[in-house]
Amino acid sequence: MTLLKKYIGRVYMYKNRWKISVQKDGKRKTFYSSTPGNKGQKECAEKAVTWLLSPDKVPLDERTTVDTVYQKYLEEKELETTDTYNIRNRYKNHIKPIIGSIRISRLTRQDMKRVIYTAYTERGLSKKSLKNLRGDLSNFCSYLDDSDIRNDLSTRNIKIPQNAEKGTKRALPAKDIRKVFTCHTTIYCNEEHEDWLINAYRFQIVTGFRPGELMGLEWGDIKENHIEIRRAINAKGKTTRGKNELARRDFPQTKHTRKIIEDQKKYRRNPHNPHERVFGDQGQISYRDRWGIFCKHNGIDYVTPYELRHTFASIYKEFIVGWVLDELMGHFHEGMTLGVYAHRMEGDMKAAPSLLEKYMDAILEDC
Known part of the structure; x- marks a missing residue:
């Protein structure tokens, strides 16, 4: 179920207008639409979803760490999908130990490379797992850009080690x-x-x-x-x-x-x-x-x-x-x-x- 479909079901008629109230991070907002019929119901839900998905400004100062911002990113991610279990585990096990304590203003592409190479050399992750890890970092960079925090970070030049093993798939004989x-x-x-x-x-x-x-x-x-x-x-x-x-x-x-x-x-x-x-x-x-x-x-x-x-x-x-x-x-x-x-x-x-x-x-x- 998409987020829009989920919230369409929560829109109701109130004094000849469509109405929906939603909450994010302890803030509650109400949205209305005077357009009649299903079109108005959908319009009202779209307003709510747009607000829910819009990134809030993360309070930043010189001491704000990657971990502080990444936790906010994970919260936003849960508005898009309920399947964040693996994303959180990869952050906890492989990303946070390497860059979590770095100040977000000082994070570099080289720091993100260290995440990949440490996971490869010390943890022995397979090629597929390393690609998933790089994907997490790439999505985080996009979040930083969309939130007007940093727009100079990307994983474009982060390569997966050629010698990384392909995950072996076993089966019952x-x-x-x-x-x-x-x-x-x-x-x-x-x-x-x-x-x-x-x-x-x-x-x-x-x-x-x-x-x-x-x-x-x-x-x-x-x-x-x-x-x-x-x-x-x-x-x-x-x-x-x-x-x-x-x-x-x-x-x-x-x-x-x-x-x-x-x-x-x-x-x-x-x-x-x-x-x-x-x-x-x-x-x-x-x-x-x-x-x-x-x-x-x-x-x-x-x-x-x-x-x-x-x-x-x-x-x-x-x-x-x-x-x-x-x-x-x-x-x-x-x-x-x-x-x-x-x-x-x-x-x-x-x-x-x-x-x-x-x-x-x-x-x-x-x-």
């Missing part, structure tokens, strides 16, 4: 996938019990869902022929619209997803509540810990929950058309911008359920 589908016990309180998350592990392997998407799945999202992905729950327990705009998608039902969902019904508390979460009120951290214990108990080489998504991709990457696999996983693909004919693409997508079943069957045939 076939023997361990079969173990996930045949084993069902774990250790809890020093005793062996049935793992109440066993269906979640299996479901993630056969769908390639992101961990947050798995956590956010509700019973009302389960349809006869497809599963709707409409939300994710991040590592801090916040519900978001997903990693990107493509994350909201429909995944075709297969015999494997149907079987897992049917098995999961015994854990359902209220069959009349469509908003009950399919795999319980589990958080990502707890889910990761329980998965690790399950792996150790059953002799499975551990991969992270996110790498269960890579496992799905590794099973199908040789057999399913690239753009179809990208859509199933909520990735961007070239067909969105190259004007590929829709009827040919629809034919590829219609074949997806049978292909998903065929190659998963090949993995599980010895189960």
Whole structure:
């Protein structure tokens, strides 16, 4: 949901005018529109959103540090997106220790280079992580410019070290996938019990869902022929619209997803509540810990929950058309911008359920 759509719903009619009151940093403002109909409602919401997104002047003096301004930048960022968990972590772990105490008036491009090179040499970050870090610094520079604080900083000449390693993507081998589908016990309180998350592990392997998407799945999202992905729950327990705009998608039902969902019904508390979460009120951290214990108990080489998504991709990457696999996983693909004919693409997508079943069957045939 965009910020505009969010606030349109809060606009109401008051004395023949549209009205909305919003608050930012302890300041409350009210906006009006006399334009009739939906146009006026939207106009009123736009006024509020413009004010909410407008950067406030940061009180500056010679002692103001990068940390003071960066914290303000993070507050502004949260008005744009709820997914700031990773941004905050990168700042806390890699940016703040290097430049947080520097006065904002004395910050240089060389200081920002030190952030990248320290993360590379001392922390061993991968090429992708270093690019994300540089992106954070670039966005911060834009914020400084937009806020009339500094307009002479950029990351344009900050290079990613050529020798930075590409992040390795691991996946479960076939023997361990079969173990996930045949084993069902774990250790809890020093005793062996049935793992109440066993269906979640299996479901993630056969769908390639992101961990947050798995956590956010509700019973009302389960349809006869497809599963709707409409939300994710991040590592801090916040519900978001997903990693990107493509994350909201429909995944075709297969015999494997149907079987897992049917098995999961015994854990359902209220069959009349469509908003009950399919795999319980589990958080990502707890889910990761329980998965690790399950792996150790059953002799499975551990991969992270996110790498269960890579496992799905590794099973199908040789057999399913690239753009179809990208859509199933909520990735961007070239067909969105190259004007590929829709009827040919629809034919590829219609074949997806049978292909998903065929190659998963090949993995599980010895189960």
